[in-house]
Amino acid sequence: MGSAFLPGYMEEIDTRRIHQSKSPLRITNDPLVELTASIMEKGLLEPIVVRPSGEYFEVVAGNRRLEACRRLKIQRILCHVVDLDDRESYEVSLTENIHRKTLNPVEEGLAFRKYVESFGYGSASELARRIDKSPSYVSRRIALLDLPKEVRDGLLLRGAKVGLAQELIPLDDEKREELTELIARTGLTKRSEVRRLVRKLALEAYDGAPGTWRQRPSEYEKTELRAHMIERTLAKCIASLKESMGRFDQVMSSLPTDDKDFWILSEAIMWHRRSMNSQIDDLLRLRKRFRKSFREIR
Numbered sequence: 001m002g003s004a005f006l007p008g009y010m011e012e013i014d015t016r017r018i019h020q021s022k023s024p025l026r027i028t029n030d031p032l033v034e035l036t037a038s039i040m041e042k043g044l045l046e047p048i049v050v051r052p053s054g055e056y057f058e059v060v061a062g063n064r065r066l067e068a069c070r071r072l073k074i075q076r077i078l079c080h081v082v083d084l085d086d087r088e089s090y091e092v093s094l095t096e097n098i099h100r101k102t103l104n105p106v107e108e109g110l111a112f113r114k115y116v117e118s119f120g121y122g123s124a125s126e127l128a129r130r131i132d133k134s135p136s137y138v139s140r141r142i143a144l145l146d147l148p149k150e151v152r153d154g155l156l157l158r159g160a161k162v163g164l165a166q167e168l169i170p171l172d173d174e175k176r177e178e179l180t181e182l183i184a185r186t187g188l189t190k191r192s193e194v195r196r197l198v199r200k201l202a203l204e205a206y207d208g209a210p211g212t213w214r215q216r217p218s219e220y221e222k223t224e225l226r227a228h229m230i231e232r233t234l235a236k237c238i239a240s241l242k243e244s245m246g247r248f249d250q251v252m253s254s255l256p257t258d259d260k261d262f263w264i265l266s267e268a269i270m271w272h273r274r275s276m277n278s279q280i281d282d283l284l285r286l287r288k289r290f291r292k293s294f295r296e297i298r
Contacts, residue, residue, distance in 0.1 A: 002226060006082045006084075008081050008082035009081055010047060010078060010081070011078075011081055012079070013057060013079045014076065015069055015070055015075060015076065015077075015256050017056050018048075018050060018057045018058075018059060018270035019056055019057070019058050019059065020058075020059055020063050020066070020094065021059045021060065021089075022058065023092065023093070023114070024063055025093060025110075025111045026063070026064075026097075027106075027107055028104065032068050032071065034134075035089055036068040039065070039068050039069060039074075040072055044065060044069060044074075044077055044080050046065075047077070048061065048062025048065050048077065048079055048080070049062055049079070049080045049082060049096070050079045050081055051082055051083060051084045051089055052063075052080075057079065060082065060089045060096075061092055061093050061097070065077075086119075087119070088122045090115060090119075090121065092132050093131050094111055094115070094127075095131050095132070095173070097111075098133070104233065106144060106152055108141045109142050109144045109145045111142050112124070112127060112142050113142050115127050120229045123268065124139050125245075126139045129185055132280070133161075140166055143166065143169055143189075144166065146169060147165060147169065148176065150177065152165065163246070167198050168180070168198060170198060170228075171201055175201045179198065179201065183266055198228070199229065203260055227290070230290050234283055234286065235285045235287075237283055238284065238287075239274050241279055242280065245280075248269055248272065248276075249273070252273075254290070274277055289292060
């Protein structure tokens with residue numbers, strides 16, 4: 001639900017009558033230098049969204065733009081006035097910020113958790129529909145909050161991709177910090193390599209007795225680890241078959257092409273090669289089904 005499609009009206013409002021949102025989504029400090037310079041040069045290109053609040057108005061979307069205008073001593077700004085309840089206001093604010101990509105992954109996770117748990121506005125799946133994202137996108141952002149703050153800061157604030165941080169979720173705090181330091185020290189950026197290390201560390205925590213762990217993982221963590229193990233197993237099988245097909249091709253290329261007996265042998269080998277290719281297709285379909293089932297679980 002973007003602000004462009006909201007009912008309401010446009011009005012120039014004195015900035016002194018506008019209050020910041022009661023539920024701001026951004027937690028990081030923003031000097032607003034670029035935004036202030038842009039408004040100074042071009043003016044406020046897009047009105048902020050506000051809702052009536054007694055004799056005043058509350059920001060729904062546009063806290064940063066309002067603050068930048070105040071710093072420029074602009075007294076009146078164009079606003080899109082809409083009549084929304086708390087839940088609708090929060091949904092519009094979320095949608096606007098995600099569309100503008102103004103939130104970092106941790107801020108998104110905090111905002112999603114407030115919607116689902118603190119405010120009780122709806123489930124993760126319902127929120128995903130509201131903001132036009134997949135349920136797995138929402139649940140993974142919330143899961144980031146399970147990481148210790150120093151781990152999140154150590155990865156996300158250094159510019160690491162969200163996927164790297166998400167790979168650390170199955171580990172306990174000690175191993176998360178250990179792997180975070182390794183990533184920072186080596187500059188490791190490949191998610192597949194981080195996933196391999198996570199799986200190795202997670203398996204080291206297993207003490208050998210069926211169903212027992214030194215630190216029992218959550219259901220989400222066990223699901224993630226199981227997904228990694230199945231993905232890796234199927235990938236190895238597919239790679240092995242592809243390697244065998246390559247060797248078959250080498251053998252076939254060495255056979256004489258003008259000899260009838262060798263031609264028959266070549267056809268027989270080709271039949272087995274096609275059979276392996278069919279097996280690879282079956283494994284790829286199996287992997288696709290597993291991926292889909294784990295996405296639904298998450």
